[in-house]
Amino acid sequence: MDCNCMDSLWPWLPEDIYTKSQYVSDFFIALAYFSIPCELIYFVKKSAVFPYKWVLVQFGAFIVLCGSTHAINMLTMTSHSRTVAFIMIMSKILTAIVSCATAVTLVTIIPDLLSVKTRELFLKNKADELDREMGLIRTQAEAVQHVRMLTHEIRFTLVRDTILNTTLVELGKALALEECALWMPSRDGLELHLCRTLGSTNPGRVTVPVHHPSIQPVFCTHRARNIPATSPVAAIRPRAGKYLPGEVVAVRVPLLHVENFNISYWPEGGDVPYALLVLMLPSDSARTWHLHELELVEAVAGQVAVALSHAAILEESIRQRDTLIAQNVKLDASKREAEMALRSRNDFLAVMDREMRTPMSTIIAASSHLQDTSLSQEQRAMVDTILNSSNLLATLINDVLDVSRLEDGSLELEKRTFNLPATFREVLNLVKPVASLRKLAISLCLGSELPEFVCGDDKRFVQIALNIVGNAVKFTKEGSVSITVRLEKPESFQASDYVVPSEKHCYIRVQVQDTGIGVNPQDIPKLFNKFIQAPAVSSRKQVGTGLGLAISKRLVSLMDGNIWFESEGLNRGCTVSYVVRLAIPDAVDQVSYALQQVPPSSSPRTSVTGLRVLVMDANGANRMVTRGLLLRLGCDAFAVGSPRECLQLLAQPGRSFRLVLVDVYMAESDGFEVAVKIQDMFKRHERPLVVALTAAHDRQTSERCSSIGMDGVIFKPISLEKMRSALAQLVDKGSFFDDCYPRKLSS
Structure with missing residues (x-):
């Protein structure tokens, strides 16, 4: 079929140009239509989650049919047969069917696509919100990391200045602060003075009353609180200019109780003192304090309080250590001086021991020698006076030297086996002549349970007994003196702290009771002091040095015992009791001692004539x-x-x-x-x-x-x-x- 449509529309165009142009266009359209289905097939094959694969297949068929019509249309540009026309008609019919089916299908899936779009927008908003939340979490994590670093650093060091500087710097970094300051209480606790700021460790003398209305609520709670930007504790930052000042938060920092510490910058006594930590946000931002930031500030305040307390303890320990070192140096010097003085005293005592005893020995020996010569009654009385005074002076010298050795610890007890009952009989024989002169009845009662042999320093044991019994005889004008010796049982010993039960030791209790002048109960503690006698004794001008009881008390202590004095008052007599610990010798020592005490054979007394x-x-x-x-x-x-x-x-x-x-x-x-x-x-x-x-x-x-x-x-x-x-x-x-x-x- 011939077409003459170009003849009447554009008669001046050649007919072949029109045909070629349409032919080329149809070719490229068909090529495009056939390539799109190939791409859809590739997409359907690669996509495993696409929910509308059948729609894509239908849409691909529509495109292929459209391309086919364009491809067939190229054949209709020239003379063509009915077959071509039929194919063209069938292609257009199929294209129409598929296109209508695709349109109907799209109508059914458009609401689903619209809901998918809505969910997509919702998810996008949620994703944006999550991004913001993640950003906030990252910010919080960074702040927490800063706080952890801060906590580690302030716990790692116990230097107060380092703790404070680290706290302010790390808080400034973590919270992007414009200013951060620490206010410390004064000594009296009535003012806060500016201790340091973020930019200065020595901000000068700036004080604020601790009872200022803007900061008083902060001290009433452990939580961080917003305070007015006009508060005097926030007036330290630079002027904001045209911007409003940023928000200010303050939190109290509890300090250690300082009753036992000498800390110059903490108040004395009273309630628990608090420092004040003030944090200021930048003035050129619209930031506000978030809850997590306030919690971080409170946590930091607690950590700073603990660190400052530990630093205070360390400072006090260092101060006490330095004080102790200085005291030890002084004590060491004093010790050396005391040791030198002790050596000098010992040397002096050693010299005086010889030098004083030497003339006394000469006087006593000469007086004793003179007594055996023919003397008049007056001369003999004078010699007796010299001899008695010399013996008294010799006793005084011995007592003074004994006291000196007892005080410096140089006197040591010897250990010898001796007969205990015989020792007390010897003491009784020594004091009997004096008691007879005073017409005193003196008695000795030895307990049946007493051991016969004991081991100890018999000379010092006799010295104690003579001191106590001698005092009883000396201060008794009339009446009697009784000596009771018995074995003391640990459970009945009144000063039980001194008793340590042992099978190798025994405790001997000696009680000396007299009817003498007695002592006032309030004067009893003085009796064991050196060179001191009770007023009742000294008022009667009794002869004595006041050393006997002092020496006896120290000797009893060396024997792991105790001594005490009892009296109901003046002219009521007194009782002196003492307990000493003595060792129990074994059988070999007892036999050896017994052999030593066997008297020699009944031979005439050894003569020294002609020696x-x-x-x-x-x-x-x-x-x-x-x-x-x-x-x-x-x-x-x-x-x-x-x-x-x-x-x-x-x-x-x-x-x-x-x-x-x-x-x-x-x-x-x-x-x-x-x-x-x-x-x-x-x-x-x-x-x-x-x-x-x-x-x-x-x-x-x-x-x-x-x-x-x-x-x-x-x-x-x-x-x-x-x-x-x-x-x-x-x-x-x-x-x-x-x-x-x-x-x-x-x-």
Whole structure:
């Protein structure tokens, strides 16, 4: 079929241009229509979740049919057959059917698509909201991280300045603050002074009353509270200019109670002091305080409070440490001075022990020697007075030296086995003469359960008993004095803190009761003090130094015991009781002690007549007295004043001595060295007995004499009877020595 539509519309155009243009257009349209279904097929194949795949297939068929009509339309541009026209008609019919079906399908799915779009918008809004929430969470996380770093740093250090600086800087970073300040209470707690700010550690002297209305509510709660921007504690930031000032939050920081601390910047006493932490948001922003930010501020305030408290404790500890170091330095210097003073005192006492005893020994020995001469009654009374006064002075010297050794701890108790009942009978025999002169009845009651043998310092034990019994006799004008000794049971001991039950020890209780002058109960605590007597005693002008009870109390303490005084008042008598702990010796020690106490065979008393004795003493008076005593005993005595003379006399041929008495403490020489030289001069079976003469009654002297091999020690002062007894024992010892090692010595 021929078409002549171009002839009447554009007669001036060539017919082939029209045909070619339409042909080319249809070609590209068909090409596009056929490519789109291919892309849809690819999309349907790759998409596993698309809900409308059948719609896409239908829409693809529509596009393919449209493309087919355009492709067939190219064949109708020229002469074509009916078959082409039929195909064209069928294509358009199919295209119409498919297009109508697609249109109807789109009508049914458009509401679903619209609801999907609505959900898409809803999800988009939710996504935006979640993005904002995530941003806020990230901001909070960053703030929490800053707070954790802050907490770690302020807990890591205990320096107050570091804690405060770190707190302000980290809070400023975490919360993007314009200013942050810490206000500390004054000493009286009535004002707050600006301690430091975010930009300055020394902001100057700025104070605010603690009862200011704008900040008073903050101290009433532990929560962070908004305060007016016009509050004086917020006036430290720069002016906001044209912007409104940012919001201000304040929170209290509790401080440690400082009753036991000397902290210069905390108030004294009163309620728990609080510092004030003030935080200000920037003025050029519209930010407000969020709840999580306020919680962070409260948490930081609590951490700062704990850190400041710990820092305060550390500062106080350092201050006390420095104080203790200074005190220790002073104490160390004082200790050295005390030790030097103690050494000086001990040296002084050692010298005085010898120097005071030496003349006293001379006086007592000379008086004793003089008593045995023919004297008139008046002369004998004067000699007796000299001897009694000398003995009293010697006792005083001994007491003073004993007190000194007890106070510095140099006095040590010895341990020897002794007979306990015999010891008390000896004490009774010593005080009986004085009691007889006063016409006092004195009695001794020994408990049947008392052990016969005990181990301890028998000399000090006797000293305690003599002090107590002697006082009872001295301060009793008429009546009686009773001594009761019994074994004390721990459960019945009134001062039970001193009792430690043991099978190897026993507790001996001694009670001395008299009917004497008595003591006021209020004066009893004074009786054990040095050089102090009770007023009732001193008013009667009794002879005494006030050292007996003081020494006895210390000696009883050394024996792990206790002593106490009882009296109902003046003229009602008194009772002194003491308990001491003594060791129980084993069977071997008891047998050894018993053998030592066996008296020698009934032989005549050892005579010292004709005994050749050499005396070496640097003191002329002592030499004279000692030689005089020896001469009165019938000895052949010689005296020298120096070691050189002593050794020369011993070395002379034909001069042999049976006994050499050596003063071991001399001003210009050491008697111990002389004793060693004497022993070296002779063979063992030919040497004389070497005996020490000394006024030092300490154990060290006895031990040293024994260690160098001396044969004995004679303590000054020496009476005639004491010298006779000592020489007799030495002669007996020398006889035993001769039996073992025969030697030729003239007597």
